[in-house]
Amino acid sequence: AQRVTQPEKLLSVFKGAPVELKCNYSYSGSPELFWYVQYSRQRLQLLLRHISRESIKGFTADLNKGETSFHLKKPFAQEEDSAMYYCALSGSNDYKLSFGAGTTVTVRA
């Protein structure tokens, strides 16, 4: 069975402080891992794909297969980072996504 766990429902940080969103998963096989973000009054959109190994808006995420984790990090949070963040996984064939419950991030000035 595949499952994505985001242990933090809410995360509040000060502007300029580091932020880390935790994501753990279970999957039989080699999944594709993603972070999706939903800003206020906007639609859900892709932030990162693990396969790209890229940094988007200052965010990075490292896939740790040993710990089955895909934590999202940013060294210096900005107010515009306030949003709902979802960790998700899929197989590499159908790409149907399994989402975690999400973490609401609030960046305070």
Add this chain to the structure above:
Amino acid sequence: DTGVSQDPRHKITKRGQNVTFRCDPISEHNRLYWYRQTLGQGPEFLTYFQNEAQLEKSRLLSDRFSAERPKGSFSTLEIQRTEQGDSAMYLCASTLAEVPDTQYFGPGTRLTVL
């Protein structure tokens, strides 16, 4: 092309009524996904199409739910004999065959069953 669109954006219905939602994917996107999201949870996969073929349906999709994608363009999701537990946000997403791992989501249809 303004992205994936969904209609209606909001639907309020009485228990036992039938409802139908429409999703228009981005042009030339051959895969189309439906998800359902309830309060405090992430989206849950319901079903997906590749062109006009429905390739998979989740166990969440009871017999009261049916989805179609005639001609491989827009898709409809129908719920028959709605129940209060069907109240949720219904999301549609589409992908391009060349970039299957990037899903573009619509704004969703919020269903409230009274």
